[in-house]
Amino acid sequence: MTGIAPHADAFGLHYERALREPTGPVVLREAAASGGTHHDVDRYLARADALERRIARGLSGPVLDVGCGPGRMVRAAREAGLAALGVDVSAAAAQIARSRGIPVIQGSVFDPLPHEGDWGTTLLLDGSIGIGGDPGALLSRCRDLLRPDGRIVVETHADSRRDRRFAGVLADENGATGGTFPWAEVGRHALRRHARDARLLPVREWTAERRWFAEYARTAAVSGDRAARRRAT
Known part of the structure; x- marks a missing residue:
């Protein structure tokens, strides 16, 4: 699998329809398997919750949210x-965002983007570390988008050692699926290796409200950040 983000068509109609007419979660799973990860479309359509607002207040701008929904x-x-x-x-995500006055570009993070090399933070929440099925390539791309003191904030899989690449599908509540696309799931321990390969430096890891996060820097962290990292690991 290569670090190429899936084309919108690969997600099939389920995600687009779920965003436009939300009736329940969609399930992202391996094409040849059952089960999978439920994605709450209603939550994506709602405003950020208290935890997410706290995260936002702690970011350095400008912020690029990758896989922003x-x-x-x-x-x-x-x-x-x-x-x-x-x-x-x-397309549905971008159109909904724009209708709410939220600036969102429809496209891939691997496409040319505005202000490359000047972003203060790139965000990879809600499983977006899986985009393209190659976490190392995605982290390298996000690193290149940052200014020298920029950071990457990643939401990781609950299983700290999860490190899985697969052909994914989205399924609706009836189990119907669309086309396949490359995807990955990464826990915080595995993320450390991918980040190191992408020449990123650890800042901190933390958990809140049953969600797990990690922050990485493009260049050496300041001493206060090193202390925060020691407390978080």
Whole structure:
């Protein structure tokens, strides 16, 4: 699998329809397997929750939210006083965001983007570390988008050692699926290796409200950040 983000068509109609007419979660799973990860579309369409607003207030701008969906974290960052932009392959996500006055580009993070090399933070939440099925390539791309003191904030899989690449599908509540696309799931321990390969430096790891996060820097962290990293690991 290569670090190429899936085309919107690969997600099939389920995600697009779920965003436009939300009736319940969609399930992202391996094409040849059952089970999978439930994605709550209603949450993506809602405003950022209290935890997400706290995260937004702690970011350095400008913020680029990769795989932003309808843009709730872009809105949260802007409400925190930061310049922010989202990018998502979904036409529905981009259209919904724009209708709400949230700036979102429809496209891939691997496409040319505005202000490359000048972003203060790139965000990879809600499983977006899986985009393209190659976490190392995605982290390298996000690193290149940052300014020298920029950071990457990643939401990781609950299983700290998960490190799995697979052909994914999205299924609706009836089990119907669309086309396959490359995807990955990464826990915080495995993420350390991918980040090291992408020449990123650890800042901190933390958990809140049953969600797991990690922050990495493009260049050496300041002493206060090193102390925070020791407390978080």
